[in-house]
Amino acid sequence: MNLTLHIWRQKNRHAEGRFVTYEARGISPDMSFLEMLDVVNEGLILKGEEPIAFDHDCREGICGQCGVVVNGSPHGPRPATTTCQLHMRSFKDGDVLTLEPWRANAFPVIKDLIVDRGAFDRIIATGGFITAPTGNAPDGNAILVPKPAADRSMDAAACIGCGACVAACPNGSAMLFVAAKIAHLGYLPQGQPERDRRALAMVARMDEEGFGACTNHGECEAACPKEIPIEFIARMNRDYLKAALFSPAERSGPSDGA
Amino acid sequence: MELKSNVPPGPIEQKWTRHKFDMKLVNPANKRKYTVIVVGSGLAGASAAATMAELGYQVQCYCYQDTPRRAHSIAAQGGINAAKNYQNDGDSVFRLFYDTVKGGDFRSREGNVHRLAEVSVNIIDQCVAQGVPFAREYGGMLSNRSFGGAQVSRTFYARGQTGQQLLLGAYQALERQIGLGAVKMFTRHEMQELILVDGRARGIVTRDMITGKIESHIADAVVLATGGYGTVFYLATYAKGCNGTAIWRAYKKGAAFGNPCYTQIHPTCIPVTGEHQSKLTLMSESLRNDGRIWVPKKKGDARSPGQIPEDERDYYLERKYPSFGNLAPRDISSRAAKAVCDDGRGVGSTGLGVYLDFADAIQRLGEATIRERYGNLFDMYERITGENPYKVPMRIYPAAHYTMGGLWVDYNLMSTIPGLFVLGEANFSDHGANRLGASALMQGLADGYFILPYTIGNYFASNKFEKLAGAHAAFKSGETSTAARVQKVLSINGQRTVDSFHRELGSIMWEFCGMGRNEKGLQTALQKIPALREEFWKNVRVLGEGEEINQSLEKAGRVADFLELGELMCLDALERRESCGGHFREEFQTEDGEALRDDEKFCHVAAWEFAGDAKKPVRHVEPLAFENVHLQTRSYK
Ligand SMILES: Cc1cc2nc3c(=O)[nH]c(=O)nc-3n(C[C@H](O)[C@H](O)[C@H](O)COP(=O)(O)OP(=O)(O)OC[C@H]3O[C@@H](n4cnc5c(N)ncnc54)[C@H](O)[C@@H]3O)c2cc1C
Ligand code: SF4
Ligand code: FES
Numbered sequence: 001m002n003l004t005l006h007i008w009r010q011k012n013r014h015a016e017g018r019f020v021t022y023e024a025r026g027i028s029p030d031m032s033f034l035e036m037l038d039v040v041n042e043g044l045i046l047k048g049e050e051p052i053a054f055d056h057d058c059r060e061g062i063c064g065q066c067g068v069v070v071n072g073s074p075h076g077p078r079p080a081t082t083t084c085q086l087h088m089r090s091f092k093d094g095d096v097l098t099l100e101p102w103r104a105n106a107f108p109v110i111k112d113l114i115v116d117r118g119a120f121d122r123i124i125a126t127g128g129f130i131t132a133p134t135g136n137a138p139d140g141n142a143i144l145v146p147k148p149a150a151d152r153s154m155d156a157a158a159c160i161g162c163g164a165c166v167a168a169c170p171n172g173s174a175m176l177f178v179a180a181k182i183a184h185l186g187y188l189p190q191g192q193p194e195r196d197r198r199a200l201a202m203v204a205r206m207d208e209e210g211f212g213a214c215t216n217h218g219e220c221e222a223a224c225p226k227e228i229p230i231e232f233i234a235r236m237n238r239d240y241l242k243a244a245l246f247s248p249a250e251r252s253g254p255s256d257g258a
Numbered sequence: 259m260e261l262k263s264n265v266p267p268g269p270i271e272q273k274w275t276r277h278k279f280d281m282k283l284v285n286p287a288n289k290r291k292y293t294v295i296v297v298g299s300g301l302a303g304a305s306a307a308a309t310m311a312e313l314g315y316q317v318q319c320y321c322y323q324d325t326p327r328r329a330h331s332i333a334a335q336g337g338i339n340a341a342k343n344y345q346n347d348g349d350s351v352f353r354l355f356y357d358t359v360k361g362g363d364f365r366s367r368e369g370n371v372h373r374l375a376e377v378s379v380n381i382i383d384q385c386v387a388q389g390v391p392f393a394r395e396y397g398g399m400l401s402n403r404s405f406g407g408a409q410v411s412r413t414f415y416a417r418g419q420t421g422q423q424l425l426l427g428a429y430q431a432l433e434r435q436i437g438l439g440a441v442k443m444f445t446r447h448e449m450q451e452l453i454l455v456d457g458r459a460r461g462i463v464t465r466d467m468i469t470g471k472i473e474s475h476i477a478d479a480v481v482l483a484t485g486g487y488g489t490v491f492y493l494a495t496y497a498k499g500c501n502g503t504a505i506w507r508a509y510k511k512g513a514a515f516g517n518p519c520y521t522q523i524h525p526t527c528i529p530v531t532g533e534h535q536s537k538l539t540l541m542s543e544s545l546r547n548d549g550r551i552w553v554p555k556k557k558g559d560a561r562s563p564g565q566i567p568e569d570e571r572d573y574y575l576e577r578k579y580p581s582f583g584n585l586a587p588r589d590i591s592s593r594a595a596k597a598v599c600d601d602g603r604g605v606g607s608t609g610l611g612v613y614l615d616f617a618d619a620i621q622r623l624g625e626a627t628i629r630e631r632y633g634n635l636f637d638m639y640e641r642i643t644g645e646n647p648y649k650v651p652m653r654i655y656p657a658a659h660y661t662m663g664g665l666w667v668d669y670n671l672m673s674t675i676p677g678l679f680v681l682g683e684a685n686f687s688d689h690g691a692n693r694l695g696a697s698a699l700m701q702g703l704a705d706g707y708f709i710l711p712y713t714i715g716n717y718f719a720s721n722k723f724e725k726l727a728g729a730h731a732a733f734k735s736g737e738t739s740t741a742a743r744v745q746k747v748l749s750i751n752g753q754r755t756v757d758s759f760h761r762e763l764g765s766i767m768w769e770f771c772g773m774g775r776n777e778k779g780l781q782t783a784l785q786k787i788p789a790l791r792e793e794f795w796k797n798v799r800v801l802g803e804g805e806e807i808n809q810s811l812e813k814a815g816r817v818a819d820f821l822e823l824g825e826l827m828c829l830d831a832l833e834r835r836e837s838c839g840g841h842f843r844e845e846f847q848t849e850d851g852e853a854l855r856d857d858e859k860f861c862h863v864a865a866w867e868f869a870g871d872a873k874k875p876v877r878h879v880e881p882l883a884f885e886n887v888h889l890q891t892r893s894y895k
Contacts, residue, residue, distance in 0.1 A: 012806060030531040032642075038536055038757070045755045045810065050801050053809055055324065057497040059537045061638065062422055063328040078641075085641045110468060111807040118445070121325050125437030129430035130389040134309040134707045137380070137387035141344060144398030145391075153391040154417055157426065161327055190389050 001027050001093035005040070007052055008100045013110045019098070022052075029089035033076060034059060034066065036088055053112040061085040061225065064160030067167070068113050069100040074164035074223040082162065082225040102163055104172035106210040117163050119209040120177060127201035128181045130190050149187045156183035158226045168223035171212030176220040178202050179236035180228045186239060196243035203240050259514060259867050261880040264668040265369035270886050271351075274373040277669070278712055282719035289314030292718050295462055295477040297449045297504050299326030301421070301699060302682025303483030304428035305706030311440035312431075313711055318475060319432065320444045320464060322499055322812075327429040330485055330497040331702065334421020335542035335635065337403060337413035338699040340378040345402050349410040351375045358697060359887040361407040361587055362662075362690020363839035363855065365517070365863070368886055369669060370687050377708040378700050382414055384707055388427040392416050405695035406543055407587040407894075413696045418542055418634045424699055428706070448812065450743075451736040452480060452508045452678065459508075459678035460726060463736040465744070467812060470805035472740050474733035478723045479677045479714055482508060482665065483706065486683040488521060490820045490827065491658035491772070492764025495527055495540040501816040502823045505665050505684050513673040514865035514878065516666035516686030518823070519831035522693055522840045523773050524659035525591035528642055528652075529611040538657040539642055541614070542635055543695040546584045548619035548628065549652070551575050551591075553612050557602035563613055563651050574598055582894040589692045589840045589853070590894060592656035596773050597851065599655075606653045615651035656773060660698060662689045662840065663827075666865040666880075670713035671705060674865075676721075679714060681705035686863070691839025744804045747814045752797030756813045759794050763787065763817070763824055771828050776844040780832040784825065791821040826866060826875065833877060836860045857889055 003024045010017030024040050031039070034056050041051035056066040061082040068083045070076035076086045091097070099113060107115040145153075157180075165176035182199055185191035191198075214233060221230040266277040284292070292315050296307040299321040307319040321329060341354040354375040359366060382400070386392065392414050393401040402411040416423035435441040444464065450472070451463040459480040465472050487502030488494045509515045526541045552571045559566065574594055579586045586594070595612050598604065605611045620628050625648055629636070636647050643653070664686040671679050671687070682702040689697065726733075770783035794817070802808045837846040837853035838860070846854040855861075863880040 028532055028534060031534045032536070035534045035536050039534060042755050042757060045799055045801060046753075048801065051810060053807055057323055057328055057499050058330065058333045059498060060333060060539045061641075062419065063323070063330075063332050063497060065323060065328050080637075081641060085638070087641065087644070089644055114807065117324060121327075121433060121436075121443075121445075124430060125433040129434045130387070131434065132384070132387040132389075132431070133312045134305075134384060134431075134711070135380075137383035140342070140382045140386040140392075141399050143386055145394050146398050147394045147396050150391050150394040153389075154393075154419075154423075157391050157416075157423060158419065160422075161325065184391065185389050188389050188391065190387060 001029070001088070003027060003091065003094070004096045006096070006098045009052070009112055010109050011111065013108055017109065027088050029087070031088045032059065032084060033086040033088065034084050053114050055114045056084055059084040062160060064162040067102055067162050067164060069102065069167060071098050074102065074167040075225050080225055080227050102167035104166045105212065106172060106174070107163060107166060119211070120161050120163065120174070122209060123174070123178060123202055123205045124181065126205040127194070127198040130185055131194060132190070143189055145188060153184050153187035156180045156187070156228065156232055159228050160226055162225065164223045164225060165220035166211065168219040169212065170217055170219065171215060173214045173220070174206050174211040175214040175233045175236070176224060176228055176230065178206050179232040182236045182239055183232040186235070195239060196247040199236065199239040199243045259674060259876070259878050261514065261666065261674070261865055261878055262668060263367060263880060264670060265367065266669065270368060270372045273369050274376055281712060281716035284715045284718050286314055290316060292316065293318065293477040294479050294481060294714065295475055296320070296481045296483060297462065298329065298483030298485065298682070298684070299429070299432065300329035300331035300483060300485055300682060301425055301428055301702035302706045303481070304329070304425065304432045305703050306481055306483060306681055306710050307441055308428060308431035308435050309707050309711045310714070311435035317435070317441040318444065318477065319441055320447045320449060322446065322448045322467065324445055326432055326443060326445065327426065329425060330500055331425045331699070332422045333497065334699055335418045335540065336544040337405065337415035337420045337696040338381070338424060339405065339412050339696040340382045340414060340700065341375055341412060342379055342382060344400060345411045347410045349412050353410065354378060354412065356887050357408050358688065358694060359690070360892055361692055361694040363692055363853065363892055364690065364857070364861065364884060364889050365838050365882065366688055366690030367882060368884060373709070374688050374701060374704050377704045380708055381700060381703045385424055385427050388431060390416060390423045390427045403544055404547055404585060406546065406585045406591070407694040415544070418544070418632060421699060424703065428703070449504045450507065450740040452511050453732050453736050454511055454675065455726060455730065455732050458676045461733060463733065463740050465740065468807055470803070470808070472737050474728050474737055476726050476728060476733070479679065479717060481679045481681060481710065482684050483681040484684045486661040486664070487823060488658045488661050490763065490824050491767050492760050493530065493535060493538050493768070494658040495524060495538055498537060501819070503816055503819045505680070506819040506823050508665060508673065508675065508678060510868050511675065512868065513675045513678055514666040514867050515663070515826060516863050516865050517663040517830065518827045518866065519771065519834060519841055520662035520691050520839065521658060522588055522660035522662060523592045523656045525588055525595055525656050526614060526654045527657035528639065529606055529608065529655040539638065540657070540659065541639060541652060541654055543588070545614060545632060545635060548631070549584065549614040549616050550618060551584055551612055551614055553598045553603040553605060559603070563605070563615070572598070572603070579894045586894050587692060587694065589842070592773055593842060595656055611653040611655045613651035614654045616647065617651070620648065658768070658772070660693055662686065662691060662693055666863065670716065671710055672713070672717065677717065679710055681710055691841055743815070744811065747798065747800050747811060747818070748804060750796065750798050750800070752799050754797050754799060756798060756800065756810055756817050759790065759798060760813070760817045760820070762790060763821060766790070767824050767827070771831050774842050774844050775831050777832065780828050783828045784832070787821065787825045787828065794818065794821055829875070830864055830866065834860055834864060861889070
C-alpha cells in the first residue's frame with residue numbers, strides 16, 4: 001500500500017521545525033510502523049536527503065525509547081501498543097498521516113521526532129527507589145507479599161517510561177508516570193518506610209521540571225501503551241496529602257537525592 | 259600472551275569464600291580516591307555502578323540510550339535462576355552448578371560457574387529488598403517456574419517482564435546514587451576507544467550522540483558491561499542499537515577475545531515475514547512449560563493446523579528427548595526445528611516455522627490460567643502476526659539471541675589488559691558453549707552486585723596509580739583517531755546505505771556461521787566478509803554531519819566493527835573442529851545427529867589476540883579441567 005506522511009523535521013533543539021511531506025510506497029501490512037519509516041529513510045538516503053531521526057531500540061514494546069504522535073495520538077491509533085509494535089495492517093492504502101514528536105514543556109525536541117526525557121530520570125533519582133544497598137538483604141521469603149499486592153505492584157511497575165502520558169495530556173503533566181512508580185513501591189511491604197518521603201520528593205521534583213498539573217482529562221490513561229490505570233493518580237494524591245499533613249519533618253528536610 | 263585464570267586453589271565450595279578473604283581491601287576512606295568508569299547500564303553495568311558507588315568509589319556510567327533504564331536487559335522475559343530450593347524439589351547450589359556446566363557442554367570454567375551458583379541466592383534476596391515485584395503464591399511466598407535444561411523449578415519471574423523488573427531495581431539503585439552525586443551518568447554517549455597508559459586501562463574516548471563532541475574520560479579502572487554482539491546477524495532478538503563496538507575496540511588494544519564463535523540461536527522466535535524485517539521477537543522459553551511443539555508428519559502438508567489430526571502430527575522434541583521433551587536445551591531444540599524444516603515439514607508461508615501449540619494446556623488449565631501466565635506474550639504475538647494464539651497455534655522459528663563468547667576474563671573478571679574488567683554478556687565467562695535459559699540475568703547481576711565490587715578493590719589495593727591529565731598523549735591520540743574515523747565515514751558518500759551492508763553481513767553470518775557450520779561454508783564466509791568490508795569503506799553512504807544527532811553515522815560505526823568481528827567469529831568456528839553446544843560443525847556429529855565433542859583436542863577456551871589490521875590474529879588456549887562434574891556426553895533423552 002501507499003501512504004502520505006507529513007513529518008516534523010527539526011535540525012536541533014534550537015532550530016525551528018516544520019512539516020515536510022513524504023510518500024511511503026510499496027508498504028506491506030506485515031511491516032511494523034518503524035519498519036515503514038526505515039523504508040522511507042532508505043529511499044531518502046539514496047536520493048541524497050537526510051533520513052528522519054526517530055528514537056527506538058528494542059522494537060518490541062518494552063524499552064520505552066520509541067514514541068511518535070500519529071495523527072494526534074501518542075503511539076498511534078491502536079490501544080495498548082507502542083509505536084514499534086504498531087503494524088501497518090492498522091492502516092489502509094491511501095492514508096494520510098501526520099507524524100510529530102512528543103510535545104510537552106518538559107520534553108524539548110532535540111531532532112525531528114526525538115525529544116529529551118531526562119526529566120523522568122531526575123524524578124526517579126529524588127525518590128523513586130527503595131534504599132537497599134547491596135549486601136544487606138534478608139532472605140527473599142522472609143518478606144511475605146500477599147499475591148494481590150504483588151500483582152497490583154506489578155501492574156504499576158509495568159510502566160516503560162515512554163512519556164506518552166505526558167504527550168497526551170493537555171497540561172503536559174507527568175502524574176501517571178510518577179503515580180505508577182509510587183504505586184509500584186507503595187504496594188509492597190519493602191516500600192513502606194520511605195513512602196511519605198517518596199511522595200513528597202517526587203511530586204516536588206515533577207513540579208520543578210516544568211510538568212503541568214493534573215485536571216482529570218484522562219488522556220494519559222488512554223494513550224498509555226501499558227494500560228497504567230488512572231486510579232493510581234488518586235492513590236498518589238492520597239499518599240501525598242497524608243505525607244504533607246502528617247510528616248512535616250519529611251517535608252522540610254531535603255530529600256537526600258535532591 | 260599469558261592466560262592466567264587465577265582460579266583460587268582448594269575445594270570448589272570454598273574457593274570464593276577463601277578468595278574473598280585473601281583479597282586486599284581498600285580502606286573505606288580511601289575509596290573515594292578511585293574513579294571507575296562503567297560502560298553500560300544493563301543488569302551488569304547498573305548493578306556494578308550502583309554497588310561501587312555505595313561502597314564509596316567515584317563512578318562514571320555510560321550508555322547509548324537516552325536513559326540507563328532502556329538497556330537491553332529490559333527485554334528479558336522469562337526469568338532468573340537461583341538455587342533457593344524453595345520448591346523442595348532437590349535443588350542445591352551444586353545442582354545449579356552441575357546443570358550449568360553440563361548445559362554449557364563442558365566448555366566453561368568450573369570455578370566461575372560454582373561461584374555463580376553460590377551467589378544466585380543472594381541475588382534474589384537483593385532484588386526482593388529493592389522492591390522487584392516477583393510473582394508470588396497466595397501465601398505470599400515467591401513463586402517459581404521451570405526452564406530448559408533443568409529438572410527442578412528454580413526460575414523466579416515477574417510475569418513475562420522479569421528483565422524489566424530486575425533492571426528497574428538496579429536502575430533505581432543507580433538513580434539513587436546519581437541523585438546523591440556518587441555516580442555521574444552519561445546518557446547518549448557511545449564509547450569509541452579504550453585508552454591505555456603504561457599498559458593499563460585508564461580511560462575511554464566517547465562521542466556525545468547529541469552534539470557529536472568527542473571527549474576523553476580518565477579513571478583508575480574501566481569496566482565494560484556493554485552486552486552481547488548478536489546483532490552481527492542483523493536479524494536477532496536484540497535491540498537495534500546493541501553492538502560490539504566497545505569490546506571490539508578493547509580487543510584491538512590487546513584484550514583477548516574468548517570463544518567468539520559461541521552464539522546461541524533461540525528456538526522460539528516469531529518467524530521472518532519479509533525483506534523489510536528489522537528484528538526478530540522472542541517468545542519466551544517459559545512458553546515451553548505449557549506449549550507443545552510439533553510439525554506435520556507429512557512433507558509439504560498445507561492443511562491448517564486444526565485440520566491435522568493428532569496421529570498425523572510429529573511432536574518431535576517429545577519423541578526424540580522423552581525425559582526433557584519440550585524443555586530440551588536451546589541449542590538442541592533449535593537444531594531439531596531446523597532439521598524438520600530442512601526435511602520439508604516446516605509450516606507457514608515460508609516453510610521456516612514450527613507450531614507451538616497451547617490447545618492441550620488451555621483444555622487442562624483453562625484459558626484464564628494461561629492468560630495469567632503468558633498474557634503479555636500472547637498479546638505481543640497477536641500484535642506482530644495478527645493471529646490469536648489462544649485459537650491457533652503460534653508459529654515459531656529459531657533466531658540469534660545470545661553470545662556466549664566475549665572478552666576473555668580471569669576469575670576476577672579482569673581481561674588480559676590490567677584494569678579492564680568485563681561483566682555480563684560482554685565477557686565469555688560462565689556459559690561455555692551454550693547458555694541455559696534464565697542464567698544470563700543471574701550472571702549479569704552476580705557480576706555486578708557481588709563479584710566485581712570485591713575484585714576491583716583487590717586490583718586498586720595491589721597497584722599504584724599516577725594522576726593523569728586529559729592532555730596526556732594517549733588520550734589525545736584516541737580523540738584524534740576517533741575524529742578521523744567519523745570524518746572518513748562521512749566523506750565516502752558512496753551508493754549503498756549502512757543497513758544494506760548490515761543486512762548482507764547478517765545473511766552471510768546466518769548462512770555460514772549460524773545453526774550449522776562446516777569447513778567449506780566457513781571458508782566461503784572468510785572470503786565474503788573481507789570483500790564486503792572493503793566495499794563498505796568505498797561505497798557506504800552516510801549523510802549529514804558529525805556534530806549533530808546522526809543515526810546513520812552511529813550505525814556505520816557499529817557495522818564497521820561487525821564487519822571485522824564477524825570474520826573473527828568465522829575463523830574461530832573454523833578452527834574449532836568439533837561440535838559443542840551452540841557450535842555445531844556438521845562434520846562432527848553422532849549417528850543420530852547430536853553434537854560430537856572432541857575433548858582430547860578441544861577441551862579448552864580459545865582466546866584470540868589481535869595482531870594488526872592485515873594480520874591473522876593469534877589463537878591462544880586456556881585448558882579446561884573438570885574435577886567436579888565429570889566429562890560426559892550430554893544427554894537429554
Ligand atoms: C528478548 C530477550 C529475552 C531474554 N530473556 C532472558 C531471560 O528470560 N532470562 C535470562 O537470564 N536472560 C535472558 N536474556 C538474555 C539477557 O537479557 C542478556 O544477556 C542480559 O540482560 C545482558 O545484560 P548486560 O548487562 O550484559 O547487557 P545489556 O543489558 O545489553 O546492556 C548493555 C549496556 O551497554 C551499553 N552500551 C553498549 N555499547 C555501548 C557503547 N559502545 N558505548 C556506550 N554504552 C554502550 C548500552 O547502552 C547498555 O546500557 C534475554 C535476551 C533477549 C534479547
Ligand atoms: S505511565 Fe504509561 S504512558 Fe506514561 S510513561 Fe509509563 S508506560 Fe508510558
Ligand atoms: S523501541 Fe522499545 S518500546 Fe518501542
